[in-house]
Amino acid sequence: xxxxxxxxxxxxxxxxxxxxxxxxxxxxxxxxxxxxxxxxxxxxxxxxxxxxxxxxxxxxxxxxxxxxxxxxxxxxxxxxxxxxxxxxxxxxxxxxxxxxxxxxxxxxxxxxxxxxxxxxxxxxxxxxxxxxxxxxxxxxxxxxxxxxxxxxxxxxxxxxxxxxxxxxxxxxxxxxxxxxxxxxxxxxxxxxxxxxxxxxxxxxxxxxxxxxxxxxxxxxxxxxxxxxxxxxxxxxxxxxxxxxxxxxxxxxxxxxxxxxxxxxxxxxxxxxxxxxxxxxxxxxxxxxxxxxxxxxxxxxxxxx
Amino acid sequence: xxxxxxxxxxxxxxxxxxxxxxxxxxxxxxxxxxxxxxxxxxxxxxxxxxxxxxxxxxxxxxxxxxxxxxxxxxxxxxxxxxxxxxxxxxxxxxxxxxxxxxxxxxxxxxxxxxxxxxxxxxxxxxxxxxxxxxxxxxxxxxxxxxxxxxxxxxxxxxxxxxxxxxxxxxxxxxxxxxxxxxxxxxxxxxxxxxxxxxxxxxxxxxxxxxxxxxxxxxxxxxxxxxxxxxxxxxxxxxxxxxxxxxxxxxxxxxxxxxxxxxxxxxxxxxxxxxxxxxxxxxxxxxxxxxxxxxxxxxxxxxxx
Numbered sequence: 274x275x276x277x278x279x280x281x282x283x284x285x286x287x288x289x290x291x292x293x294x295x296x297x298x299x300x301x302x303x304x305x306x307x308x309x310x311x312x313x314x315x316x317x318x319x320x321x322x323x324x325x326x327x328x329x330x331x332x333x334x335x336x337x338x339x340x341x342x343x344x345x346x347x348x349x350x351x352x353x354x355x356x357x358x359x360x361x362x363x364x365x366x367x368x369x370x371x372x373x374x375x376x377x378x379x380x381x382x383x384x385x386x387x388x389x390x391x392x393x394x395x396x397x398x399x400x401x402x403x404x405x406x407x408x409x410x411x412x413x414x415x416x417x418x419x420x421x422x423x424x425x426x427x428x429x430x431x432x433x434x435x436x437x438x439x440x441x442x443x444x445x446x447x448x449x450x451x452x453x454x455x456x457x458x459x460x461x462x463x464x465x466x467x468x469x470x471x472x473x474x475x476x477x478x479x480x481x482x483x484x485x486x487x488x489x490x491x492x493x494x495x496x497x498x499x500x501x502x503x504x505x506x507x508x509x510x511x512x513x514x515x516x517x518x519x520x521x522x523x524x525x526x527x528x529x530x531x532x533x534x535x536x537x538x539x540x541x542x543x544x545x546x547x548x549x550x551x552x553x554x555x556x557x558x559x560x561x562x563x564x565x566x567x568x569x570x571x572x573x574x575x576x577x
Numbered sequence: 578x579x580x581x582x583x584x585x586x587x588x589x590x591x592x593x594x595x596x597x598x599x600x601x602x603x604x605x606x607x608x609x610x611x612x613x614x615x616x617x618x619x620x621x622x623x624x625x626x627x628x629x630x631x632x633x634x635x636x637x638x639x640x641x642x643x644x645x646x647x648x649x650x651x652x653x654x655x656x657x658x659x660x661x662x663x664x665x666x667x668x669x670x671x672x673x674x675x676x677x678x679x680x681x682x683x684x685x686x687x688x689x690x691x692x693x694x695x696x697x698x699x700x701x702x703x704x705x706x707x708x709x710x711x712x713x714x715x716x717x718x719x720x721x722x723x724x725x726x727x728x729x730x731x732x733x734x735x736x737x738x739x740x741x742x743x744x745x746x747x748x749x750x751x752x753x754x755x756x757x758x759x760x761x762x763x764x765x766x767x768x769x770x771x772x773x774x775x776x777x778x779x780x781x782x783x784x785x786x787x788x789x790x791x792x793x794x795x796x797x798x799x800x801x802x803x804x805x806x807x808x809x810x811x812x813x814x815x816x817x818x819x820x821x822x823x824x825x826x827x828x829x830x831x832x833x834x835x836x837x838x839x840x841x842x843x844x845x846x847x848x849x850x851x852x853x854x855x856x857x858x859x860x861x862x863x864x865x866x867x868x869x870x871x872x873x874x875x876x877x878x879x880x881x
Binding site (some may be wrong): 481499500570 | 788796804806836861870874
């Protein structure tokens with residue numbers, strides 16, 4: 274049994290108030306798979322890269338035990354590249370360059386060895402690619418988590434709504450929840466979205482934490498208050514990876530485990546933003562994760 | 578021993594997407610004292626009103642057992658009046674009218690019967706009036722909580738910093754914490770503000786809950802996700818009243834009780850916004866408060 278992550282594997286060039294990088298490894302699939310690998314040992318990644326990606330960069334992913342058989346390497350092709358600059362408040366950013374490159378014709382291939390998929394994370398991509406990935410699995414996974422963004426709501430809402438019908442958990446941010454539902458109140462937005470297919474909805478609110486809706490219940494998870502957010506790139510993907518990685522580990526799907534999964538996702542995301550790109554996830558240890566989980570407990574526990 | 582609240586007692590005229598009121602009872606002191614009265618039975622209010630306020634309106638306050646001996650009634654004077662209109666998102670509002678009236682010359686008088694003050698809430702007012710109130714108490718209270726707003730930071734920062742030196746707990750919102758400290762990160766902002774005098778800082782984040790800083794610890798309290806915020810007026814004051822009311826009841830000041838106090842304050846605020854003005858606080862019962870506290874526990878509890 275395994276956890277399959279479909280998502281971009283890419284190069285990013287990032288500028289924040291703290292500094293600036295050349296091309297470094299990024300992509301939703303990368304962040305999510307690395308994050309999940311700390312909680313579950315059968316993580317398999319589906320994606321596409323160009324010949325320019327290089328073994329050293331692929332090693333960043335495989336060194337954590339992530340299976341990359343499902344990553345297609347396109348001969349003579351160039352990897353997806355995104356360059357962006359974060360503003361001083363770190364909550365908004367400008368895209369400087371988006372080069373789709375090999376992503377433009379991405380046709381997700383599921384290797385036979387991935388057909389034991391029990392947990393599936395459909396990372397942020399066109400809803401069409403997300404649907405194709407799902408369709409190419411011979412058995413319906415036990416749990417399907419989908420991440421998306423406002424861009425797909427703008428240009429492919431019908432496709433998005435079609436794939437949402439097959440999804441168990443949707444993760445989006447507060448602005449996206451409002452856009453998808455047409456409701457300003459997040460409680461009303463959640464009620465509307467939970468009619469669209471997902472059984473659970475996670476609304477990510479950045480520095481304000483996350484809300485989990487499902488089974489007629491609501492859970493409010495705090496974000497760790499950080500003195501400095503060094504680079505927010507990949508935080509949402511690390512969250513999704515930690516979330517599904519925890520569920521793959523405990524296997525049982527219920528609201529209690531979902532709540533813990535949100536905390537695990539939040540913990541992984543809180544590490545991700547401490548350094549540029551995947552740098553912090555590369556050095557992260559299990560002891561550090563344990564300590565961070567305790568910090569989340571201390572942060573939110575009260576006794577009434 | 579008693580809990581003294583100094584704050585405005587006023588008329589408001591409010592427009593929200595849900596409707597519109599004529600002049601109704603409002604004011605920071607009113608909301609805070611009403612809120613505190615549900616948790617502690619020796620609440621005493623200091624403020625000023627005009628002859629236009631009327632017994633029926635004063636009864637809204639006294640009917641909850643709040644002592645109003647410290648409210649001066651100015652002969653021939655008119656009560657402070659604020660009219661405002663909330664935007665669709667309820668997070669921003671336009672002030673339509675501000676008539677200071679009797680508030681312009683407000684000189685807070687502390688009746689002899691208030692000199693048993695053990696807990697003091699200095700509601701939002703000029704820092705000068707807050708300082709005068711504090712100076713007119715013969716004994717230093719066990720706990721001084723101060724609420725303020727960006728307006729005083731704009732026009733009376735020196736006075737504000739002077740009174741902050743004598744305060745135990747400061748409650749402000751996130752934008753105000755950034756303005757007061759000059760720091761964007763709330764963690765850094767808190768560190769700076771805790772050097773200014775207060776031992777504890779509460780940063781209110783509206784629909785995103787509140788953060789409590791002090792004793793080297795941080796507590797993140799959720800806000801109750803509401804389908805509809807009917808009228809946000811007074812929510813911050815109801816929060817402050819519930820916060821200090823709980824501490825007056827339990828008497829012991831430590832981080833554990835402070836955390837509970839933040840939850841009690843959040844619960845009272847969550848009721849306040851359900852109807853216009855003080856309407857919801859007028860009909861609120863202890864059973865409803867108990868049920869709301871349980872909802873806060875369910876909302877934020879997880880077991881890692």
